[in-house]
Amino acid sequence: MEDIKEFIASAIQKALENTVQKQEILEKIENPKDKQNGDFAYPCFHLAKILKKSPVLIATELKEKLVLNSRIEKVEVVNGYLNFYINTKNIGEEILTRIIEEKEKYGDQVVGQGKTICIDYSSPNIAKPFHLGHFRNTVIGSALYRLYEALGYHVVGINHIGDWGRQFGLLIEGYQLYKDEYNFEENALQALSDIYVRINQLAKQDEKIMDKARENFKKLEQGDEESVRLWKYFREVSLKEYNRIYEILNTKFDSFNGEAFYKDKTDEVIQMLEQKHVLVDSQGAKVVEVGEDMPPCIIVKSNGSTIYATRDLAAILYRSRTYDFTKTIYITATEQILHFKQIFEVAKYLVDEKYQKGLVHVPYGMVRLKTGKMSTREGNVIYINDLIQEAIQKSGTIIENKNSNLENKETLAKQIGVGALVFHYLKSNKLKEVIFDLDETLRFDGETGPYVQYTYVRTKSILEKAGFDEKKALLEKVDYTLLKNDYEMDLIKELEKLPSILQRSAEEYEVSILARYLIQVATLFSRFYTECPVLINDEALKKARLHLVYATSMVLKKGLSILGIETPEKM
RNA sequence: GACUUUGUAACUCAGCUGGAUAGAGUGCUUCCCUCCUAAGGAAGAAGUCGGCGGUUCAAAUCCGCCCAAGGUCACCA
Numbered sequence: 001m002e003d004i005k006e007f008i009a010s011a012i013q014k015a016l017e018n019t020v021q022k023q024e025i026l027e028k029i030e031n032p033k034d035k036q037n038g039d040f041a042y043p044c045f046h047l048a049k050i051l052k053k054s055p056v057l058i059a060t061e062l063k064e065k066l067v068l069n070s071r072i073e074k075v076e077v078v079n080g081y082l083n084f085y086i087n088t089k090n091i092g093e094e095i096l097t098r099i100i101e102e103k104e105k106y107g108d109q110v111v112g113q114g115k116t117i118c119i120d121y122s123s124p125n126i127a128k129p130f131h132l133g134h135f136r137n138t139v140i141g142s143a144l145y146r147l148y149e150a151l152g153y154h155v156v157g158i159n160h161i162g163d164w165g166r167q168f169g170l171l172i173e174g175y176q177l178y179k180d181e182y183n184f185e186e187n188a189l190q191a192l193s194d195i196y197v198r199i200n201q202l203a204k205q206d207e208k209i210m211d212k213a214r215e216n217f218k219k220l221e222q223g224d225e226e227s228v229r230l231w232k233y234f235r236e237v238s239l240k241e242y243n244r245i246y247e248i249l250n251t252k253f254d255s256f257n258g259e260a261f262y263k264d265k266t267d268e269v270i271q272m273l274e275q276k277h278v279l280v281d282s283q284g285a286k287v288v289e290v291g292e293d294m295p296p297c298i299i300v301k302s303n304g305s306t307i308y309a310t311r312d313l314a315a316i317l318y319r320s321r322t323y324d325f326t327k328t329i330y331i332t333a334t335e336q337i338l339h340f341k342q343i344f345e346v347a348k349y350l351v352d353e354k355y356q357k358g359l360v361h362v363p364y365g366m367v368r369l370k371t372g373k374m375s376t377r378e379g380n381v382i383y384i385n386d387l388i389q390e391a392i393q394k395s396g397t398i399i400e401n402k403n404s405n406l407e408n409k410e411t412l413a414k415q416i417g418v419g420a421l422v423f424h425y426l427k428s429n430k431l432k433e434v435i436f437d438l439d440e441t442l443r444f445d446g447e448t449g450p451y452v453q454y455t456y457v458r459t460k461s462i463l464e465k466a467g468f469d470e471k472k473a474l475l476e477k478v479d480y481t482l483l484k485n486d487y488e489m490d491l492i493k494e495l496e497k498l499p500s501i502l503q504r505s506a507e508e509y510e511v512s513i514l515a516r517y518l519i520q521v522a523t524l525f526s527r528f529y530t531e532c533p534v535l536i537n538d539e540a541l542k543k544a545r546l547h548l549v550y551a552t553s554m555v556l557k558k559g560l561s562i563l564g565i566e567t568p569e570k571m
Numbered sequence: 572g573a574c575u576u577u578g579u580a581a582c583u584c585a586g587c588u589g590g591a592u593a594g595a596g597u598g599c600u601u602c603c604c605u606c607c608u609a610a611g612g613a614a615g616a617a618g619u620c621g622g623c624g625g626u627u628c629a630a631a632u633c634c635g636c637c638c639a640a641g642g643u644c645a646c647c648a
Contacts, residue, residue: 433642
């Protein structure tokens, strides 16, 4: 429909005898909120000054001069607005045949062809169970992953796991002290986490523990066999559990190169910065100045060891060489905004401008509890595992009550429960802070994942009852002009928006745009569903409506799959 | 203190680069399953768009100041 907008802009420009730039007109044209006011509207107010006439008069005169074609059904003048109504006869055919031709590929684009995007997301810290904070991050990151794939990009999902640092010295200490008191058979990660919390508390009281921890970490850095063996074990145990959750969330990574991977790659960063003479001594540490409005970026600590910033910089260098990325997107909580501003600034000394300009930080608001910030060490966390179980259990009960004769109820319960959870964390603006509320998180009515899933199920149900064959669908002759009531037209026009919705979501790194769009499609379909029976005796209309139902099912499925939400066939 | 994010209905949130009576969902009050699954649909009540100024024909949207909440501010990640 974008080209229709262009067409209107050109027509207006001609009618104005080129007194105004087309681009300017194009920018003014809007989609009225109220469809009573047409599909496109051109406000004439800004012309009042130029033409020295009232907006109403201008609009009236413009209407007379406009030369349009059959794509526009009519034009009306209302309060200085020029309202355009597109000809609905052709639009149904245009859009529906396209969707039915392209099927699951509808919405896919080629803008990203030949370009690589790295997405750095999830990135949990080893030896700590997956909690709600990681969950939001993971779900946003993996939706962006699929979104960019749909736009044609080659995407590299990177899990920059926190598997290095002083805390491992502490963990080794704790493990050696307490390992016999915990059950590693049942839930090794939980055991490790408990030990980590315990040793932290001990370290607070006893200075010597911290000394030991430093010593342990030093041994680990030097490659001490036993230390390395333990570190590997911690990493393995953690990843095993994380992978189990990633599988439930339909999340995948192409690389698990975390902090440890870069431990031997920081020297080069330091050398390069030294060669450019930007590394300066400051209070015993080596830092790079990054402008007056930011504190300097620490590269080498006063004790001579590197810091996470150094490893992040090494990662930028490595990724530019390995992936030749167009963009690298970092998904982290808002608390890291300054950190990324700093290292992106330092990165200009390490990589080509094209890479440096491609670095993007996408912050999201933290998930908090009513009692405050979550902290593994304090023990006030919501473990994602518990939450998933709760979601599955709840949807299981609902299935039992509503539709207990369904098959594979376990799978369904999982699809719906997880769908509700994922959708909940994707539907609102990512920058907004979230206060965790169990009832709100596990809602199944209204603007939720299950609502969209349920709508999809309804489309499938109709198609199944009608014996709709998607392979034959394209070959059939369908009179789409029969679809002309508001319920049908509103739905068709909404389906048309998917490609631009995907593009906007990607541009703004905001998958909630897509989530809300799916709600809108589902709402319009539900309205159509109650008002327009499909399985009727009028064969021609039935066929046309079936095609509309099929197209809707494709759009819902496509959208949900990008969000990482499964589409059950029945529920 | 500096920088930064957020502040729209009782609750959770939409509102794109300013535009026509501010939109949804939840909850509340009603109605709709002899008819494609009611996890649905329809109707209603509910808003000083944090506050005050400014720019503009037009401001929830742009600018300034203020208020409130969260975050960051050098050797944790």
